[in-house]
Amino acid sequence: MRGYVMSRGRPRKADYRFLGAVPDPMWWLDYRDHTDPNYPSLLMRASGGKWQTYLSGIPSQRRDEVGTPIRFSLALEGKCGGNAPGAPDDDVTDRVVGLVQRWLEQYTDGAGLTELGRLLDEQFPSDDEVVELRLRRDREAGDRVQDRVTALLRSVEPRPDGAKALEPDGRKSWFDSPRRAEAVTAFTAHVRALLLGSDGRALVLNLVQGAEEAPSVEPGEALAVLAPEAPRRGLPVPLGEVARRRPPGKRAGRTSRISVGRPRRRTVLLFALPAGVVLAGLVIWYLTHRHTSTP
Template sequence: MTEELGSGPAGEARDGTAVPELPGGEAGPGGGPVRAEADHGGEAGEAEPDGEQEPAGVRGYVMTRGVERDKDYRFLGAAPAALWWSAYRDHADTNYPTLLVEAGEGGWRAFVSGIPSARRDEVSTPIRFTLALTGATAAAGGPGAPVRLDRVVRLVALWLEAFTAQEGRERLGRLLDGLFPDEAEVVELRRRRDPQAARTVRERVTALLDALDPPPESGADAAGGPARALPAAWFGAARSEQGASAFVARVRDLLSGEREGRALVLNLVEDQAEAPARVGRESLAVLAVDGGPVRPQPFAVTVPGPLVVTPPGPPVETVPGPPKKFGPLHRRALLFLATPAGAAAMVLAIWYLTHRHHGGKP
């Protein structure tokens, strides 16, 4: 976990203060609010001056680091007031490609990680970008909102292309490298927390969105197409073109204000049982990075009552995931063993097994 990706309890800012609730008294689906002006820049609890909203209501933040290995990832210029994505820590490792979109009460927010930079650190480790975006839905925003939000949908579509052997995520990385070409400036923006630095980063995010063409509506996206025929809650595979197309259509619905709910691409989820629980009647679209059905499938509905045995349905074609030794639990185990505590536990286990084998004698 990085400096800015602190894992405080869901619904709390980094300083432990409670995140404000929605006007209706309900927290956002991920544990925090979803409003047009829910997230202000600056450190937790430190809002930016009023009057700094972007055109069409989109506010953006960028996380990366310089080439020096002793400096961890950090948001440049300003950070979102609420690190709401930490609520998904059991479903996604945000150090790897993760995409989260939440929408409700006229606002939306998105978290996009795993965008590769061409930069390398001192030992040639690839450096990456993470974006956090927030704003008003097209229905609640001003006249320019639909145009700018189409660019956000395009960003999501490009990010997903990497799972179907295309170069979308690399294109985003090249655009961000072009917007932050000066290593000294990156280091300086990483250090600074002031309105001018925050404004500089927001303007670069606006330039990124303006460089993206809106995605054309495919047959799967258009009104009446297969994606629009899906139920409110479904589960699919990020590596499936059907799943990716349906996901982009769902993000468009969330940002337009037609739906309220979540659209999530998660890298520690392989089947429905591991996915986040649906909250009430929210719209919920989940793509698994590893595994998942080729065609999006409705989420199973659990209704309290006596057990009812139903005949098995037809087999569901799934996207092959990694060998189970590289599944979510094993990835977490490997991450633990990479820590000092994990290494110490391994040494202790080897010592115990060796002495037990020899009866405790050297």
């Protein structure tokens, strides 16, 4: 497993950068139309026996010099495997599941996200070191950060509740809200499946409000999407059906607007133009005849 950490120092000029090594490519930027990575986002994808995940918006206790809270972002990647001795990344599956569970607790009034921030602060207690690592791209700096990420994962145990539950109603690809406990349980199960080798994605997107705005389902994948801004009614929604209902050529999230009980603009103009011509004729007739004397 390989891990990367992004943060910043207290000085305003020490803005957000990865500490030590930088992941290549920064694949999560492909989702900028669906989520702002500067705010809480969780993205995971798996295919071909490898997985990658990105978690942002983890709060540090540190603040910059004008009092703005400092955040952490984590990028992790590894080989899919189980928890049996000798398997690839043998106990990473449970540790990453525990990481995801704590991150999701921000939507269910849990303290997990704050706990993650505290654990990261323990790994990077010195602001001077953070400022230094922002500017270093040598192997020693990258290895130092990797050791801290490994120590972080060792301190994270999976929550006991529902980590192996099934997706809602057995659906392969679905959309839901992270504020629903059932959705969080199902999402965690989906994350575990990806870590164990299933092809697909698990996404928490902060710019999406409805299932029609979610990313398209790729052939053969299992996609689970949570959106904090989604209404809780009518959930979960099977994403495949949403894609089939969307009219060809329509952009996601855009629907035609038809007013009910109000005449359309073109219809109003159709009747207004002849009426205007008649009114103008009456005005001209009045002006030309009002001074004409009667015989």
